[in-house]
Amino acid sequence: MTVTQAARSDAMRQRILDAAFPEIYRNGFQAASLNAIAAAAGVSKGALFHHFAGKQALGYALLDEVVARFLRDRWLAPLAQTADPLSDIQACFRRNIGEDVASGSVPLGCPLNNLAQEMSPLDEGFRTRIDRLYTAWRHDVAQALERGQRAGTVRGDADPRGVATLVVLSQMGIWGTGKSSQDPVLMTQAGEALCAYLEALRP
Amino acid sequence: MTVTQAARSDAMRQRILDAAFPEIYRNGFQAASLNAIAAAAGVSKGALFHHFAGKQALGYALLDEVVARFLRDRWLAPLAQTADPLSDIQACFRRNIGEDVASGSVPLGCPLNNLAQEMSPLDEGFRTRIDRLYTAWRHDVAQALERGQRAGTVRGDADPRGVATLVVLSQMGIWGTGKSSQDPVLMTQAGEALCAYLEALRP
């Protein structure tokens, strides 16, 4: 009983977020329509407004909850405790590129990068949240590389933070390339170019 | 008479494009307002629709003319006939990053990349034009690298196309990083990470 009301509310909130994600992912934040999101979620606009103070708040929640989880699952978790970060980073890129290519759908790029490019200069709240995610990303990659250096799987003279910056930056570029080229070969080739660079960091 | 009329017409067309560029650069294509563009150009909306069939056509023309020229001047021309491409690419990145950092304004990223991220998945005409520009970019960089290999300034075992892909992709990533971090240091650091990578390609 006590669980019913609160649980139903959270479920509806989640339904809205789940419906908002693809809508915003496809059309961008500004062009996304709250009407469409509400319709996709099977929710009235009143309910949407009840759960989120406005479009901005919905976008913030999307970043803080959905996109952050997306990032954690796809990019951060695989490196959490690795002793051979170069291999795991390479694997991570190859796997994610492979999945995107295999899905065959129109390449929509990286959800986080999409929001970053569109909203960072327009809304400080967005920018802060996005920057926090990218900073965490770079931090985790750098930490993994340091662990690799201690484990002897990464050259000691490599600069973990510089490499981490380039890895994350390359992720942006690779998916951006895929988006405008719609060419799986080119995207794969871009990924391999990065992997080759990483290969050179082995002892 | 005839030449005057035609010249005036072209000038007005150019005024519209020049006004459209910052408007679209700042707000994105979809969020940009034709009213605002016409007002900024000091032109009636009738004139705008006379010169361009619609918003889409204006965007296409912007890409084909303004953005293409922008790309040529800032990134392609410096590599046109170089015999030491690595140095020139490094210089190019450092100069462009330096200018952006020095300008001190809110970082709006790369105009071409902005349109690529926003419009590539939504409009095939945009995607084609954008892809054409990026392909040319990669091609010119690859050619410059080959020239460097022949001149002995680039290691012979480097893959010109792979490196070119990574160079262009890094440009996307560096400016994307700058946009969401608003951190000149980070952006500079990212540029240096790329320069270090290029340094390793010298014989």
Next chain:
Amino acid sequence: MTVTQAARSDAMRQRILDAAFPEIYRNGFQAASLNAIAAAAGVSKGALFHHFAGKQALGYALLDEVVARFLRDRWLAPLAQTADPLSDIQACFRRNIGEDVASGSVPLGCPLNNLAQEMSPLDEGFRTRIDRLYTAWRHDVAQALERGQRAGTVRGDADPRGVATLVVLSQMGIWGTGKSSQDPVLMTQAGEALCAYLEALRP
């Protein structure tokens, strides 16, 4: 020919104002619906937006044009050149009260006073325009009284500006009384109380 376009435009603008007046008169400015106004005028909302930058601008124009003319015709013109202002002011009150009572419709009060009560504290632009009208009103009444003093129809020891203030203030109060009482007798009695006061100002 040359007159056609501009004339049609002005006619439509006037249609909108004419439709806006009763809508705002009845419901107040804030509660008035632009949808309803556009529908009553037989005009699309796009056209409405073309002629007036927004609801506020429509309200301003209504004050500056329609209400100002209303005031001039009903209250200012009759006193324009009178030499016996007390009689003319009394006649003016009696006539206007009589018309309102005879119309039999629900008493909606004075359009200017309605806007004054609602919008003066909320919007400085409204307040300024309203104050300008009331100031002109008081000024014209005071001038008429001075003319009467020179003509010997008004006691010389009367204070024209003080009396004018009370006359205008009474107009507000009389129509306010009529609105809430919906009692023609009471409204007439209020008018007569003012007339009696004015009567005491004769030499």
Next chain:
Amino acid sequence: MTVTQAARSDAMRQRILDAAFPEIYRNGFQAASLNAIAAAAGVSKGALFHHFAGKQALGYALLDEVVARFLRDRWLAPLAQTADPLSDIQACFRRNIGEDVASGSVPLGCPLNNLAQEMSPLDEGFRTRIDRLYTAWRHDVAQALERGQRAGTVRGDADPRGVATLVVLSQMGIWGTGKSSQDPVLMTQAGEALCAYLEALRP
């Protein structure tokens, strides 16, 4: 227990009314937001609807309780048993005008008059309640004047009801004038014009 519960309930009801008064006073009844009122009262909307059947009922209660008390304290009580009504009415106007002027805040007029102007033509329930208050007001002033006539402080040939009507009507007008002019001098001058009129009613 029972008394505690009932007392708490009444206290909450009062909190709502106390929060509703300024909100409606400032924005008008129609533009006032129940959400804002509930928030200002620190009460959930459910509680609000528990105590009042709807917005209308809340408005009625506000008139019947808060505004009526306001009227009684500021305007009726001072005349309750006076034998020199003219002086007391003058004093009442001067004090109330003085307080409003001294407060220095944006002049929001008379709460009762505000509701009268806005709601009288729109809602019969409002109109009835407002009319009742104004009728009582006029009645009390007339009675005080009659008392003055009997006490010899008011001329015997004055018409108590006519004068009372003009007094109340002037109150409306004076505060209306203050609202749109935002000019303390003008408001004071208006009050003095009324006081001068009353002065002429002394024997």
Next chain:
DNA sequence: ACGTGCGGGACACCCCGTTAGT
């Protein structure tokens, strides 16, 4: 070639009220 008037539609916002639950 260029300007104006105008149309239809979509947008985010947010309101008031009810119902299911505590």
Next chain:
DNA sequence: ACTAACGGGGTGTCCCGCACGT
């Protein structure tokens, strides 16, 4: 007695594009 989730509707704004007319 009181709360929170939720529904449906209406708001002002403003956009893009067309059809005139100059």
